[in-house]
Amino acid sequence: DVKVTQSSRYLVKRTGEKVFLECVQDMDHENMFWYRQDPGLGLRLIYFSYDVKMKEKGDIPEGYSVSREKKERFSLILESASTNQTSMYLCASGVDNTEAFFGQGTRLTVV
Amino acid sequence: AQSVTQPDIHITVSEGASLELRCNYSYGATPYLFWYVQSPGQGLQLLLKYFSGDTLVQGIKGFEAEFKRSQSSFNLRKPSVHWSDAAEYFCAVGPKTSYDKVIFGPGTSLSVIP
Numbered sequence: 001d002v003k004v005t006q007s008s009r010y011l012v013k014r015t016g017e018k019v020f021l022e023c024v025q026d027m028d029h030e031n032m033f034w035y036r037q038d039p040g041l042g043l044r045l046i047y048f049s050y051d052v053k054m055k056e057k058g059d060i061p062e063g064y065s066v067s068r069e070k071k072e073r074f075s076l077i078l079e080s081a082s083t084n085q086t087s088m089y090l091c092a093s094g095v096d097n098t099e100a101f102f103g104q105g106t107r108l109t110v111v
Numbered sequence: 112a113q114s115v116t117q118p119d120i121h122i123t124v125s126e127g128a129s130l131e132l133r134c135n136y137s138y139g140a141t142p143y144l145f146w147y148v149q150s151p152g153q154g155l156q157l158l159l160k161y162f163s164g165d166t167l168v169q170g171i172k173g174f175e176a177e178f179k180r181s182q183s184s185f186n187l188r189k190p191s192v193h194w195s196d197a198a199e200y201f202c203a204v205g206p207k208t209s210y211d212k213v214i215f216g217p218g219t220s221l222s223v224i225p
Contacts, residue, residue: 004154009152031210033210033211040120040217040218041217042115042201042215042216042217042218043155043201043203043215044215045211045213048211056211058211090154090155092154092155094210096210097143097205097206097207097208097209097210098143098160098162098210099145099157099160099210100155100157100210100213101157102147102154102155102156103154104152104153104154105152105153105154
């Protein structure tokens with residue numbers, strides 16, 4: 001089975017902190033994605049990557065950056081956390097455009 | 112503009128009853144269509160997908176969905192709901208070229224009464 005693992009299920013951070021959300025996949029997938037999930041809004045794409053050291057902005061990249069130094073790992077970085085970044089963050093990976101496999105999510109609270 | 116609508120924010124059904132979750136979309140061409148399920152505290156799992164061919168698609172966990180081009184709809188159905196089906200359901204649409212353009216609907220929350 002494909003496994004996408006997010007390092008934390010729950011995080012509480014203070015406003016202004018630098019926050020790292022880590023995601024690792026074990027299926028040698030080329031494509032990796034970071035989404036933000038908010039009630040009533042579904043999933044919104046923050047950043048994606050189709051190769052090592054490659055990154056592209058999604059629909060809501062402001063306030064976020066990413067890093068992909070190895071194929072299996074895709075990190076989401078909040079440079080200076082703000083309360084409006086309190087949300088559920090979902091990482092996903094895939095091999096083509098027909099499906100994505102999701103991690104269990106990280107619920108981030110910024111206080 | 113491209114969009115996905117799930118008209119029902121929340122649905123409650125009795126265990127054993129039938130279920131239909133609605134999904135309508137606005138898209139320039141016939142897209143790829145997906146239904147995902149998110150159980151409490153979990154990530155999303157793909158239930159089924161439609162790319163072409165037979166408009167009635169079978170998925171996992173006893174779910175099926177029907178693509179109706181004339182109505183721009185892709186409704187999800189299950190003949191008999193189990194308590195374990197209580198979850199959030201997301202419809203999604205996207206182009207045939209890249210997954211980063213997939214648009215997710217707002218979700219429908221399903222509660223099941225024993």
